Amino acid sequence: MHNYRPAPVLEALGVCSEDEQLYRVLLARPESTATDLAASADWPANRVSRHLRSLLSLGLASRTPGRPARYVPAVPEAAVELLALRKQAAIVEARLGAAMLSAEFRQPDAFTVIRGTEAIAQRFYQAHQCAQDEVLVLDQLLVSTRHGVTYRTIYDMDSLSQPGDLAAARSSGCCRMLRDVPLKLVVVDRRIALLPTGADVVVELGPSSLLDALLRLFDLLWHQASPLTPAVSEGPLTSDDRQLLSLAAAGLTDQAIARRLGVAQRTVERRMQRILRALDATTRFQAGLRAGQQGLLV
Template identity: 45%
Template structure:
């Protein structure tokens, strides 16, 4: 056969049926034996194809002995096949619409588990991108991936973002400045030592809890339920207990805090020692000590505690050195 063989497959005609149809077009009125000779097949095989072609309307039986076949004109036959296929597609489209209605009407399961690192990342990302009002985050969540592009996307759309971090998550100057960048884009960030789990809550209607099941990363997705309400209440409680990082500075005081000043106070808020603050900012410990003394002088404070209180007058909501429950002794934190 020629290079055009198989052109009718899109209309529901198999390649073998098309082979017989083309042989009949070349020799109208052929008998079963003649078609078998033309195709090189046995008569039983040809007979099955002629029955199928007759059902499709591509041939008719002639009133003769021996039995002969007449092909339907290609233009008319193809048009009829195309019309039939369009009707099938329309029926399928209507059926799909009905299935979609049934799916939307069915209540979604309250708990759903997604397994596998890639599937988890996709689900977390998809859920966050569906947010309309606010995304709440506890701990270090896989979808951020340390890059924060998705967080930038949410904030650019006007979606609120509130996150509570563990001090260990601010372990480098780069990560601390990345969080500061999010705050500059109107996110809100706080720090708390006692965060029991990672958690993402979208519009207070969906909670996603990353877990490890049988050494495989998974996420448990919760929808409207008492369990979801419990996770929302947990976030609200931890948010109230956490200490703000980089709040918006006010303008009442004559002392202006630089970004570097606020970084030092923020790490002090996390209950960190001067040595740890120096390591995370990539500077010497003596530099941190000197900067802290300078901040105390500029804020008119005789102690670090007073410096924290007076920094609150610049918008630093809360006591940066004493207002957060870290579970460590205050002497250990140098605050």
């Protein structure tokens, strides 16, 4: 490679200069193997592997199925939009922390603290029974839903580690999955929020600037999260295919997907190859884009 290094442009979005350097190499040489990238960047293999893991976690690259593993760069416009959303979510979370401090030290009556397992369970039940229009949930598994009420849930990836967890999550309404959900939360009709803050401690919030910050955070995370509930739509994919593609879009490896679905990893790899052929796609990223364009994922 030439000695010239362009000035980094993604640092403001949390991408270090070396991650961006490897991303640029991958943009110039899509579907490269780690060995190819090491040769192109003139880096040792362990350095390439470390920064590839970072690119995957940032959503700047995806890994194709099969051996040897090949890596595909995310489209820059889409990648920057995702990074910007994450940055906005971090800003909202910081504002949430500041609002909680303000409420604690300046407005002692701005919220109610509920302590004890039984009291907390009773309050969650009461809030759920009072829901009229909508319940928003962050990383909490609801045991039941009410007719006529819209439920939107975002689960942390680590919370759905067993095969039965996916089925239970999908039965609770429209749900999505995201890596590293920052907190647990239930909001009823956008006017009551129950926020677990520790062992056997829940903070209840009413209408306030703090609740508004939580609602903005939820909306940002919802746009970032990958759907777990497939759309009801005719198309080239079965419902199982759409579920698998949703998990892949969330960043899970074939091994992690196989564990959640209770199937062999080789089965996941074969189904993913069939999905790519059905959507006339060469990479998972491309397949996810085309599935979204066709309304096959919601």
